[in-house]
Amino acid sequence: MLAPTLFILFITGFVPFLYVLVVSFFDWNTFAQNPEPQFAGVNNFRRLVFDEAFLKSVGLTLKFTFFVLVSQLVIGFALAKLMMRNFPLKGLFRTVHTLPLMIAPIAVGATWRLMTVPGLGPIPHFMGKWFDISYVLSRFPDQAFATVVIMDIWHWTPLVTLTLLAGLSNVPEEPLEQARIDGAREWRIFWDITLPFLKPVLLTTIFIRLMDALRTVDEVWMLTGGGPGAATRFIGLYIWKIVFPKTDYGYGSAMSVLTLYMTIVLCWLLYVAMTGMKENKK
Amino acid sequence: MSSVSLEDVEKSYGAFTVLKDLNLEIADGEFVVLLGPSGCGKSTTMRMIAGLETISGGTLRMGEREVTNMHPRERNVAMVFQNYALYPHMTVLDNIGYPLKVARVDRATRRRQIEDAAKKVDLLPYLDRYPRDLSGGQRQRVALARALVRDPEVFLLDEPLSNLDAKLRVAMRAEIKHLQRSLGVTMIYVTHDQIEAMTLADRVVLLSEGVIQQVGTPDDIYDDPDNLFVAGFIGSPPMNFVEGVARDGTFTATGVSNLAPPKDGKLTLGFRAEDAVLDQNGRFSGKVFEVEPTGEATYVVLEMGASRCIIRGDKKFRPPLGSELRFELQEGHSLFFETESGRRVRGAP
Incomplete structure (x- = not known):
């Protein structure tokens, strides 16, 4: 019964990975003097380590990931907490709040692009009118970076809300009441009781968002194209640039492999940190 | 320890009144059982005493203190829930010690008090285990120890035996009664099982549809019932x-x-x-x-x-x-x- 699934997974997942892994050890650029792939050993990887543009991309991506992850967890949790209560028009709020999840990233990027175009979009208009801020994405790197972060928060917080909401509604009532009787204050109850119950859901959510954030491409590509300069050129965008316009397949593959490796290491570190907390306490 | 008194206590959800004119005096060191069929309001009464439910009307006192609108943590009561409500991610030691930890009792004192409480319910060998590794009866005892560890005004037990098998229930029944006697604590116990009520209580409070039907010693309500409901509810057959x-x-x-x-x-x-x-x-x-x-x-x-x-x-x-x-x-x-x-x-x- 499992065989067809495994077969498809193998074809669509493992084979391309192996292909990329193999290519990463070759010099292969269709525009080079010799367009045929040539075995290059670990040269591509050696080149990566000294590629300042790439290292900058990595740093930017990590910064971006940190900001969106923390914001999404905090806002997502607050919204999930809010939705555990009853209030008027809750159903409508939940639906509207989930809508961004259903929009394709490329469309999200396009929408935000339209909203931020100077002379046309509402954001530059009101930023100028209300705060007297000259808002031009293509000119100010910080504005571009902040806008990209906010766009990602807007797009993906609902996912965090939904998973945390599911987690929260699975926290049994009795231990919380018991803790209340045992004399704990609400903050204490949150740290000591609710959070441990939420840990599996929290861990899964963080993994999903971490991996997604590390490979963000399309929204940003649509909104800023990685600019101005390299202000929002995340790893994904850099790989795209190397592989498509520059057709440097070997080098791009090496980047992809390194990114995958980095993602796995980050997830692993996070996992150890979060599950190890309990061990240390003992 | 202290007495508990309910004066004209009422509970309503919107226009729907579930408990009304509840008057009850529980003496210091008394074992009182709230008995009644499901939905009679006995658990609600207990949860109001614990502070988990708000009181819609009337006055609740513990000793000299009026606690009607107090937060549970200020009332100093201990409660044992039907499904024990243990903290699954904490060891037995941490479970029992949680009320002390919250009260900022220092580590050494805490350890000693935890061991004292664990000894009373024969849990000493299990302090390092997690609740999932314990049997139903042992979990029950952890919940009891967690209540014992903090010297509360009142013990509240909400159907604490109903998740145990019949044999264990009889054994734990005796243990709870013995514990209450030897410690001289005020205990309020909720059950729908009339045998439990008869065997444990100094006084039984029989509730039906949110109204107290009769309050009396087990003998009183067995031999001298006030109405048809009490007469029909107590006794087997x-x-x-x-x-x-x-x-x-x-x-x-x-x-x-x-x-x-x-x-x-x-x-x-x-x-x-x-x-x-x-x-x-x-x-x-x-x-x-x-x-x-x-x-x-x-x-x-x-x-x-x-x-x-x-x-x-x-x-x-x-x-x-x-x-x-x-x-x-x-x-x-x-x-x-x-x-x-x-x-x-x-x-x-």
Whole structure:
């Protein structure tokens, strides 16, 4: 019964990975003097380590990931907490709040692009009118970076809300009441009781968002194209640039492999940190 | 430890009142059981005492303190939940010690107090385990130890034995009672099991539909019930009821003759299975419908007109089905109730 699934997974997942892994050890650029792939050993990887543009991309991506992850967890949790209560028009709020999840990233990027175009979009208009801020994405790197972060928060917080909401509604009532009787204050109850119950859901959510954030491409590509300069050129965008316009397949593959490796290491570190907390306490 | 008093306590959800005019005085060191069928308001009453439910009206006092609107953490009560409500991610040690940790008791004192509490319920060897590694009875004891560890004003136990198997329940019953006696603590215990109520309580509070039906010692409510509900709820088998009419000083019902009622009108006669004595010249008679031996005695189900009654006979007693049995009631053990209101009619029959 499992065989067809495994077969498809193998074809669509493992084979391309192996292909990329193999290519990463070759010099292969269709525009080079010799367009045929040539075995290059670990040269591509050696080149990566000294590629300042790439290292900058990595740093930017990590910064971006940190900001969106923390914001999404905090806002997502607050919204999930809010939705555990009853209030008027809750159903409508939940639906509207989930809508961004259903929009394709490329469309999200396009929408935000339209909203931020100077002379046309509402954001530059009101930023100028209300705060007297000259808002031009293509000119100010910080504005571009902040806008990209906010766009990602807007797009993906609902996912965090939904998973945390599911987690929260699975926290049994009795231990919380018991803790209340045992004399704990609400903050204490949150740290000591609710959070441990939420840990599996929290861990899964963080993994999903971490991996997604590390490979963000399309929204940003649509909104800023990685600019101005390299202000929002995340790893994904850099790989795209190397592989498509520059057709440097070997080098791009090496980047992809390194990114995958980095993602796995980050997830692993996070996992150890979060599950190890309990061990240390003992 | 302290006394607990409820004065005109009320609970309503919107327009729907679940408890009203609840008046109850619980003395210091007393073991009081709140008993009643599900939905009678006994758990709500306990949760109001704990502070988990708000009190809609009336006053709640613990000792001299008025605690009506106090937060649970200020009331200093301990509670044991039906499903124990252990913290699954903490060891037994941490579970028991949690109230102390929250109260910022220092590590060494905490450890000593935890061990004291664990010793009282035989949990010392299990301190490093997690709740998932314990049996139902052990989890129950962890919950008890967590209540014991903090020297509260009142112990609240919400159906603490109902998740245990029958044998363990009997054992834990004795343990809880012994614990309460030896520590001299005030304990309020909620159950729907009348045997638990009878065996444990100093006083039983019998609730139905949000109203206290009777408060009394187990003997009181067994021998001297105030109304039909109490009479029918307490006892196994339940009390027998025969409806009839009393006129001119005689009570008339199928299978009953020559019985003097305390007053005229529509009355219901109530008697317990063990108060019936077989007697050829008895004033009561019925047709044997079924015979139920239990080993220590034989219960005979009799048809008396429209009602069925159960009487208790000798362990070897096996009357033929369909035969006529005559019996008599022991002196003072025929009780009369008003059929319509259910109220007890006292006075010599």
